[in-house]
Amino acid sequence: MNTLSGPLAEVSYYEPWWIQIIKAIVIFAVILQVQPIIIVGERKGLGRFQGRYGPNRVGPFGLATPLADIIKLATKEQFRPDSSIGWMFALAPVISCVTAIGAIAIIPFGDTQDIFGTPVGLYGIDVSIGPLFVFAMGAVAFYGIMLGGFSSGSKYSFLGSMRAAAQLISYEVSQGLALVGVVMTAQTLSLTEIVHAQQGMWYIVPQFAGFLIFLTASFAETNRAPFDLVEADAELVGGYFTEYGGTRFTAYLFAEYINMCVVSLICVTVFLGGWLLPFGIHPPGWVDPFIVLGKAGLFIFFFIWVRATLPRLRYDQLMSFGWKILLPLATLNTLVTAIIIVATD
Amino acid sequence: MAEVLFFITAIGAITGAVGVIAVRNPFYSVLALVCHLISLAMLFLLLRSEFVAAAQVIVYAGAVMVLYVFVVSYVGGSDEPISANTGRGFKLASVAFALALFVELSIAILGTGLQAVSSQGAPYVAGFGSPAEIGKLLLTDYLLPFEVASFLLLIAAVGAVTLARRRGGLETPEELSRLSVLDITRPKITGTMAEGVGGARRLEAPAPEEVV
Numbered sequence: 001m002n003t004l005s006g007p008l009a010e011v012s013y014y015e016p017w018w019i020q021i022i023k024a025i026v027i028f029a030v031i032l033q034v035q036p037i038i039i040v041g042e043r044k045g046l047g048r049f050q051g052r053y054g055p056n057r058v059g060p061f062g063l064a065t066p067l068a069d070i071i072k073l074a075t076k077e078q079f080r081p082d083s084s085i086g087w088m089f090a091l092a093p094v095i096s097c098v099t100a101i102g103a104i105a106i107i108p109f110g111d112t113q114d115i116f117g118t119p120v121g122l123y124g125i126d127v128s129i130g131p132l133f134v135f136a137m138g139a140v141a142f143y144g145i146m147l148g149g150f151s152s153g154s155k156y157s158f159l160g161s162m163r164a165a166a167q168l169i170s171y172e173v174s175q176g177l178a179l180v181g182v183v184m185t186a187q188t189l190s191l192t193e194i195v196h197a198q199q200g201m202w203y204i205v206p207q208f209a210g211f212l213i214f215l216t217a218s219f220a221e222t223n224r225a226p227f228d229l230v231e232a233d234a235e236l237v238g239g240y241f242t243e244y245g246g247t248r249f250t251a252y253l254f255a256e257y258i259n260m261c262v263v264s265l266i267c268v269t270v271f272l273g274g275w276l277l278p279f280g281i282h283p284p285g286w287v288d289p290f291i292v293l294g295k296a297g298l299f300i301f302f303f304i305w306v307r308a309t310l311p312r313l314r315y316d317q318l319m320s321f322g323w324k325i326l327l328p329l330a331t332l333n334t335l336v337t338a339i340i341i342v343a344t345d
Numbered sequence: 346m347a348e349v350l351f352f353i354t355a356i357g358a359i360t361g362a363v364g365v366i367a368v369r370n371p372f373y374s375v376l377a378l379v380c381h382l383i384s385l386a387m388l389f390l391l392l393r394s395e396f397v398a399a400a401q402v403i404v405y406a407g408a409v410m411v412l413y414v415f416v417v418s419y420v421g422g423s424d425e426p427i428s429a430n431t432g433r434g435f436k437l438a439s440v441a442f443a444l445a446l447f448v449e450l451s452i453a454i455l456g457t458g459l460q461a462v463s464s465q466g467a468p469y470v471a472g473f474g475s476p477a478e479i480g481k482l483l484l485t486d487y488l489l490p491f492e493v494a495s496f497l498l499l500i501a502a503v504g505a506v507t508l509a510r511r512r513g514g515l516e517t518p519e520e521l522s523r524l525s526v527l528d529i530t531r532p533k534i535t536g537t538m539a540e541g542v543g544g545a546r547r548l549e550a551p552a553p554e555e556v557v
Contacts, residue, residue, distance in 0.1 A: 128475050132399040139407025143379065150372070150418050158418070165415045169408060189476050
């Protein structure tokens with residue numbers, strides 16, 4: 001990279017433009033192909049948890065179910081209510097999708113590798129602001145949900161998006177504060193450097209409280225059960241996407257599963273040592289992405305497990321839990337971490 | 346590339362800013378402000394201050410504007426556009442304030458900004474705009490403004506809590522005593538629906554026996 005010149009040469013993540021484009025396509029393609037696996041895994045997993053078989057008709061062991069799902073959704077009619085606002089109704093799922101995919105850009109799948117003599121980082125970009133990038137994307141993603149619910153012109157959609165507004169703001173704070181402990185311990189915001197700093201010990205050990213808080217807040221941020229009040233089907237029909245159908249509905253579904261992936265990958269990067277393996281095992285560099293995806297798979301399984309296990313919270317329970325328990329705990333975690341760092345420094 | 350991005354985001358910022366005051370529907374007005382703020386964040390990115398850009402999006406687009414959207418879509422009444430019929434004195438005052446602001450901005454721009462137009466601009470120093478650098482500045486050179494600003498936010502938060510608590514909850518002794526069974530059965534860590542509608546006041550209310 002030292003051969004580069006020009007105004008961006010001193011910025012650390014700058015690589016030739018064609019490498020950037022190839023990396024972006026490869027990362028997007030891989031994450032896109034993971035989604036059907038998650039969907040079939042979730043449906044079969046939920047089935048087993050509930051003492052039934054789950055989908056087993058399409059393809060061997062029902063593995064082609066997501067394919068049939070996608071064909072079904074894509075060939076459905078695009079409809080919208082008379083009372084909806086057309087352009088906003090079409091734009092909202094796009095915002096959700098774009099921000100969810102955008103957040104993947106900073107996930108490190110491996111260290112910088114030498115591929116045919118060109119050093120390539122196995123990540124989209126390594127930004128100096130690290131997790132803040134994900135939070136910024138999450139902040140914009142909110143408008144996808146909010147506008148979708150508002151523009152539908154339906155009461156259920158509107159209530160769903162109102163719940164989303166309150167819930168996302170409340171839990172974003174705890175989620176961010178839970179990461180502050182890690183950032184203070186690693187002394188950096190860059191995600192690759194956070195992984196490097198976990199060489200001796202994964203942060204899940206010294207930052208166990210932060211890990212639990214982050215994981216809990218993540219359930220609320222991704223609208224997954226037991227915090228899925230935004231789309232609580234028993235109360236709100238379908239929440240903010242009640243009026244959506246066909247590919248637009250698919251876009252929302254896609255964004256939700258991508259978000260689950262992003263949160264799992266962030267958790268792996270920040271608390272489970274990213275591509276590092278315990279007991280001093282150092283596999284060759286091309287194994288790194290598989291390690292990261294494998295660890296993320298554990299979290300995704302955990303998400304599915306929790307969805308099958310816990311009942312949905314009541315709305316006021318959600319709020320009081322977020323503000324009265326999670327937020328003070330996250331603040332305490334930050335405070336104690338800071339004191340320990342200063343005392344041992 | 347940077348020039349193209351600059352013009353796209355600059356057009357976005359100006360369009361958003363004009364949209365805020367030009368659009369009659371309050372909901373669209375708020376959305377235009379969001380568009381403006383995100384464009385500003387992109388301009389910050391072009392100036393290589395990634396942290397400021399992220400803070401702009403997280404704090405303004407992600408928190409402040411979310412509340413605006415929340416309130417406007419709840420009570421804004423998008424069917425009733427903002428009325429343009431205001432008093433004559435109000436109009437005069439607004440023109441006077443706009444003129445004052447215009448003169449002030451003109452002085453600021455003419456005094457400093459235009460010097461950099463024909464030159465290369467300020468050189469890029471490694472580490473400029475990074476979170477570490479900004480944190481250092483906030484805790485050394487700008488400690489007092491930083492603390493004053495955080496104190497202001499604290500006052501706002503306390504004020505909001507005070508205002509919110511004035512809402513009426515469950516009042517009569519019958520209503521209050523009806524909840525006593527729930528209090529025993531529910532886990533201590535969870536809230537109640539009564540608290541959600543301001544029922545926390547019943548802690549201050551006298552016990553039912555004393556009233557009767």
